[in-house]
Amino acid sequence: MISKFEILETVNMIDNENLDIRTITMGISLKSCAGPDIDTVCKKVYDKITSYARDLVKTGEDIEREFGIPIINKRISVTPVATLVDALEEPTVYKAVEIAKTLDRAAKATGVNFIGGYSALVHKGMTPGEEILINSIPMALSQTDLVCSSVNVGSTRAGINMDAVALMGKIVKQAADMTADTQGFACAKLVVFCNAVEDNPFMAGAFLGEGEGDCVINVGVSGPGVVKCALEQVKGKDFGVVAETIKRTAFKITRMGQLVAQEAANRLGVPFGIVDLSLAPTPAVGDSVAYILEEMGLEKCGTHGTTAALALLNDAVKKGGVMASGYVGGLSGAFIPVSEDAGMIAAAKCGALTLEKLEAMTCVCSVGLDMIVIPGDTTAETISAIIADEAAIGMVNTKTTAVRVIPAPGAKVGDVVEFGGLLGTGPVMPVSKYSSAEFVGRGGRIPAPLQSLKN
Amino acid sequence: MKAIVTVVGHDQKGIIAKTSMILFENGVNILDISQTIMQDMFTMIMLVEYESTVSIKKLDEELTKLEKEMGLSIHIQREELFTSMHRI
Numbered sequence: 001m002i003s004k005f006e007i008l009e010t011v012n013m014i015d016n017e018n019l020d021i022r023t024i025t026m027g028i029s030l031k032s033c034a035g036p037d038i039d040t041v042c043k044k045v046y047d048k049i050t051s052y053a054r055d056l057v058k059t060g061e062d063i064e065r066e067f068g069i070p071i072i073n074k075r076i077s078v079t080p081v082a083t084l085v086d087a088l089e090e091p092t093v094y095k096a097v098e099i100a101k102t103l104d105r106a107a108k109a110t111g112v113n114f115i116g117g118y119s120a121l122v123h124k125g126m127t128p129g130e131e132i133l134i135n136s137i138p139m140a141l142s143q144t145d146l147v148c149s150s151v152n153v154g155s156t157r158a159g160i161n162m163d164a165v166a167l168m169g170k171i172v173k174q175a176a177d178m179t180a181d182t183q184g185f186a187c188a189k190l191v192v193f194c195n196a197v198e199d200n201p202f203m204a205g206a207f208l209g210e211g212e213g214d215c216v217i218n219v220g221v222s223g224p225g226v227v228k229c230a231l232e233q234v235k236g237k238d239f240g241v242v243a244e245t246i247k248r249t250a251f252k253i254t255r256m257g258q259l260v261a262q263e264a265a266n267r268l269g270v271p272f273g274i275v276d277l278s279l280a281p282t283p284a285v286g287d288s289v290a291y292i293l294e295e296m297g298l299e300k301c302g303t304h305g306t307t308a309a310l311a312l313l314n315d316a317v318k319k320g321g322v323m324a325s326g327y328v329g330g331l332s333g334a335f336i337p338v339s340e341d342a343g344m345i346a347a348a349k350c351g352a353l354t355l356e357k358l359e360a361m362t363c364v365c366s367v368g369l370d371m372i373v374i375p376g377d378t379t380a381e382t383i384s385a386i387i388a389d390e391a392a393i394g395m396v397n398t399k400t401t402a403v404r405v406i407p408a409p410g411a412k413v414g415d416v417v418e419f420g421g422l423l424g425t426g427p428v429m430p431v432s433k434y435s436s437a438e439f440v441g442r443g444g445r446i447p448a449p450l451q452s453l454k455n
Numbered sequence: 456m457k458a459i460v461t462v463v464g465h466d467q468k469g470i471i472a473k474t475s476m477i478l479f480e481n482g483v484n485i486l487d488i489s490q491t492i493m494q495d496m497f498t499m500i501m502l503v504e505y506e507s508t509v510s511i512k513k514l515d516e517e518l519t520k521l522e523k524e525m526g527l528s529i530h531i532q533r534e535e536l537f538t539s540m541h542r543i
Contacts, residue, residue, distance in 0.1 A: 002459075002534075004489060006541040007500055011461050011530055066458075066511050068532035252540045259539040 010252075014069060018225035018287040019253065021260050022280045023073040024060050025201035027208035027216040027273065028052050030079040030117075036089035042102040045084070049076060049106035049115075052215050052270075057111040059267045063260055071260065072282075072422075076107060077206035077218075078117035086129025093136040100140035100147050107146040114189075116206035118149040121196065124158040124445070134167060138174035141186035148204035154194035154391035156398045159448040165391065166440050168192045169384030173407060176376070180409040183417045187406040188371065192387050194394030194401045199274050199329045205367075205402060216273035217265040218330060221257030221321075222280040223249070225287045227313075231295045242296060243316045250277065250320030258325040276330025277321035278366055279313070281341035283424035289313075289334050290343025290353075301343050302353030310334060311364035331400055333366025339419060339426035340371055348427045349416070355386075355429050363393050368401040373417045373426030376409040383407065385436030388446075396449050457486070457504050457534040460518075464527030466497035473521055474529065478503060481514045502534070 013019040033044035053076050060074040081099055085091045100118050107115035118140055120130040137149050151168055154160035172192075176184030191205040198209020201218035208216070230249040234241050257275045265272035281289045290301035293309045314333045322328050336358065338344045347353035355372065362368040368390045374383075387403045394401030406426065408417045415428045462474055471490070478485060478501075487502040514531065522529040 001502075002537040002541055004491070004498075004500055007459055007461060007537055008463075008493075008498065010532075010537055010540055011463070011528075014530075015528060062511075065515055066533050067536045068530045069536065255539045256536065259535060 013223070013226050017223070017229045018282070018284060019223045019256070020070040020072050021219060021257060022222035023075050023201050023220040024056070024071055024260070024264050025075040025077050025206055025218045025220065026053050026056050026268070026270065027077045027199070027212055027218060029208055029212065029214045030081070030084060034084050034087035036087065038088055038095045038098055041084055041088065042098055045099060045102050046106045049078070049103070050109050053110040053112065055268060059264055062267070063263055067260065069256060069260065073114070074112050075201070075203060075206065076110065076112050076115045077201070077208045078103065078115065079208050080119040080121055081117060082120035082127070082130040082133040085133045086127050088129070091129050091132050093132055093139065096133050096136035097140045097143060100136070100144050103147050104144035112146070114146050114148050114203045116148040116150065116203050117208060118147050119151060119207040121152040122164045123152050123155040123161055123194070125161065126164060134164070134171060137171050137190060138178045138186065141175055141189050142178040148189045148206065150191040150193055150196065150205045150207060152193040152196040153387065154395050156195060156395050157448055160194065160388065160391045160395055160446040162388065162440070162446055163443050165384050165388050166443060168387055169380035169382070169440065172383050172405065173380045176407045176409055183408040183411065184406045185419065188404065188419060188423050190404065192403045194391035195399060197330060197400055200331050201276050202278065202280065202331060204404065212273070213271060215270045217261060217268060217270050218273040218276065219257050219261035219264070220276040220278055220280065220330065221253050222278065223253040224279045224281050224289045224292055226253060227279065228286070228288070228292045228295050231292065239312060243312055246313060246316035247320030250317045251324045254321035254324035272327070274327045274329030275325040277317055277325070277328055277332040278330065279317055279334040281335060281337065282422055283340055283342055283345070285342050288341045288343035289336055290341050290347055294343060300350065300352035301347040302357045306357060307360050307364055310336070310361050314365040331366045335366055335370060336361055337371035337404075338429070339373065339424040340422060341424070345425055345427060348429055355431060359389060359393070362390065362401055363397060366400070368394070369403045369405060371404055371406070371423065371426060373406045373408050373411060373428045374431050375413055375428055376407055376411045378407045378431050379437070381435065381437040381440045382431055384440040386431070388440070392446070456507065457502065458531050459534055459537060460501040460503055461530045462499040462527055463496055464525065466492065467525060470497060470525065470527065471499065473525070474499070474518075477514070477517045477521060481517070482506065482509050483514065503531070
């Protein structure tokens with residue numbers, strides 16, 4: 001029998017420490033929908049998504065009720081849509097956007113809050129369909145509500161496709177400009193990856209990879225608040241105790257994720273894929289990764305010591321979580337999306353947290369420069385250079401990195417941009433005033449790095 | 456199916472009576488009850504059992520209503536949640 005203390009601990013985690021399942025994401029393969037005729041493709045895409053994900057939201061809500069665990073998001077990820085565009089007869093940007101609109105309609109019909117996979121993997125080269133898809137991203141994201149897009153521009157084995165990096169700088173700018181009325185909101189739905197993973201359940205970067213089956217359930221757990229509260233109990237203790245405390249907490253959080261993933265997969269009759277062990281913050285006070293770092297003894301997130309604190313946190317979360325789940329995957333690590341984390345917002349506002357420090361932090365944690373608002377007059381070349389830097393970190397360190405920056409039209413350093421909901425509030429952060437245009441303009445590929453002689 | 460009901464809040468008359476009445480009316484059987492005062496808070500934990508025909512939605516709505524009426528925190532959660540979290 002479970003003890004009284006254990007029962008109340010769980011209830012307290014949910015009631016007071018923001019423990020939740022961040023997302024149940026159903027991956028649906030669209031390979032079977034490919035064909036030359038756009039209308040037929042759109043019909044097949046709509047029918048497949050709405051039939052596979054028909055009960056996704058209801059099942060999520062049932063589990064939520066029976067187990068008393070909040071499940072914040074129910075989402076869908078699909079095969080990179082570039083695959084469908086390549087198969088079209090005479091593909092165009094407009095035909096690609098038609099598919100985006102179909103995804104949007106299907107997402108709305110199923111009741112999910114995002115659908116990811118308007119994506120292309122171009123880390124070594126671009127097919128015509130992939131180039132068309134990338135060029136259609138600004139239009140697709142500005143004409144849909146729930147579609148998320150991602151582009152993989154680099155990998156440890158292939159190097160970095162600098163032509164794609166140069167193009168993505170322009171695409172991010174265009175996406176911002178086309179949604180100027182919402183301060184560049186389209187960019188919040190666009191991620192540029194290096195070493196993108198195939199089973200990520202988190203948005204905006206979720207897509208169903210080439211090696212995946214027809215349909216799969218992936219679950220992302222969360223619980224920065226729980227980790228912070230656990231660390232409050234070990235104030236002043238050494239790092240061995242800190243790491244052990246995080247591991248124990250991560251284990252419990254992940255067990256809950258595993259239970260929900262298994263339950264959802266069984267009820268939907270779909271194979272269980274992975275549990276993603278990420279610590280994903282929300283703008284709610286008490287649900288912040290920055291506050292965990294500050295709890296370790298840093299006055300403000302971003303000060304010296306932040307990278308070390310984050311490295312410990314990220315590693316301990318994985319060590320604790322790995323044993324709690326049969327299959328761990330996705331991004332698995334601590335997220336540091338600035339606008340979605342109350343502590344990061346505060347640290348960026350007071351100047352403690354800078355873009356350079358965030359870049360350093362991305363060397364030791366999950367993903368990368370995430371949900372960062374930069375001045376509206378930032379050039380496409382500078383954005384490309386930011387992407388190149390981040391991709392280089394991922395490529396050399398054999399990890400996933402990403403860039404999701406929002407060059408909010410008209411915004412200047414010191415302004416604050418409100419996105420609302422889980423996407424939060426972004427203080428506009430300065431970028432270097434010096435040009436990278438000539439560097440980005442070179443084109444070609446940065447070769448894959450050496451995997452030995454590591455120093 | 457087995458579930459754990461937890462009730463936490465300021466002690467007042469009728470907590471057990473009203474909670475168990477809702478459980479009874481919804482066809483839920485109480486297997487075990489323990490209660491205590493922890494940090495001035497009334498804390499009750501029940502182990503209950505119900506058939507799959509019981510509507511958890513209806514039960515949940517009624518418990519939420521009671522929760523608001525009496526200013527308590529009431530949860531009903533499947534037992535597996537606790538075993539999976541706290542037992543290897």
